Amino acid sequence: MSNPILQLKDASIYQGGNLILSDVNVEVNKGDFVYLIGKTGTGKSSFMKTLYGDLPLTKGEGHIVDFDLKTLKEKEIPFLRRKLGVVFQDFKLLTDRTINDNLTFVLKATGWKDKKEMAARVEEVLTKVDMKTKGFKFPHELSGGEQQRVAIARALLNSPELILADEPTGNLDPQTSIEVMEVLQDISKNGNTILMATHDYALLLKYPSKTLKCEDNAIFEVVQRKG
Numbered sequence: 291m292s293n294p295i296l297q298l299k300d301a302s303i304y305q306g307g308n309l310i311l312s313d314v315n316v317e318v319n320k321g322d323f324v325y326l327i328g329k330t331g332t333g334k335s336s337f338m339k340t341l342y343g344d345l346p347l348t349k350g351e352g353h354i355v356d357f358d359l360k361t362l363k364e365k366e367i368p369f370l371r372r373k374l375g376v377v378f379q380d381f382k383l384l385t386d387r388t389i390n391d392n393l394t395f396v397l398k399a400t401g402w403k404d405k406k407e408m409a410a411r412v413e414e415v416l417t418k419v420d421m422k423t424k425g426f427k428f429p430h431e432l433s434g435g436e437q438q439r440v441a442i443a444r445a446l447l448n449s450p451e452l453i454l455a456d457e458p459t460g461n462l463d464p465q466t467s468i469e470v471m472e473v474l475q476d477i478s479k480n481g482n483t484i485l486m487a488t489h490d491y492a493l494l495l496k497y498p499s500k501t502l503k504c505e506d507n508a509i510f511e512v513v514q515r516k517g
């Protein structure tokens with residue numbers, strides 16, 4: 291029996307009163323790597339925002355990592371986000387502090403206290419993205435690809451049940467995109483569940499996986515043809 295990490299049933303997603311997506315039926319299971327594609331403005335970000343509690347789910351059903359999106363209260367959102375790792379196109383690192391301090395900041399904000407444990411965890415996640423030796427640097431001292439790897443490390447800090455990546459390669463050149471994608475693939479092979487919105491069809495071809503498409507106010511699964 292599969293126990294979905296994310297399940298939406300007959301859900302509708304609105305932005306400022308406008309219907310963006312209707313009859314959304316989506317299931318993501320543990321260990322899945324799922325792409326979310328679709329033209330600009332078709333609702334990929336709105337879909338992601340609904341999942342991390344930035345847009346309320348007003349119609350239909352939605353369950354994500356033990357939370358009911360329909361009844362989600364404002365004060366529960368930080369707890370939902372702790373179980374999710376969110377990665378954005380623009381990295382969103384704090385520019386006034388080093389990489390180590392960026393990551394320690396998140397640990398402190400999510401209840402970690404012991405300095406040694408925090409340092410060990412920071413080193414562990416930086417190792418996963420091959421950035422262990424760069425923890426002393428400031429974000430502006432890193433390339434875009436390196437900054438995104440740090441952002442992925444940050445998303446991993448609290449061992450999330452689901453990683454939501456919204457155009458994680460959107461600001462990167464093709465070669466760097468592949469390097470970042472390799473990191474996401476490694477993480478996925480280690481059992482993490484990932485939902486990734488992307489415009490990058492080259493990545494889809496190189497790393498085929500289950501693909502959902504937003505189009506005409508709907509989300510549906512597309513089957514990739516080989517060859």
Ligand SMILES: Nc1ncnc2c1ncn2[C@@H]1O[C@H](COP(=O)(O)OP(=O)(O)OP(=O)(O)O)[C@@H](O)[C@H]1O
Nearest residue numbers: 305306308310328329330331332333334335336337
């Ligand atoms: N805050 C908002 N208020 C009202 N409408 C919005 C808001 N944010 C987005 N929209 C509208 O919702 C629709 C879907 O936008 P969304 O950002 O989810 O698309 P997207 O598929 O992620 O696009 P992109 O690929 O450009 O990021 C668009 O028509 C957009 O204009």
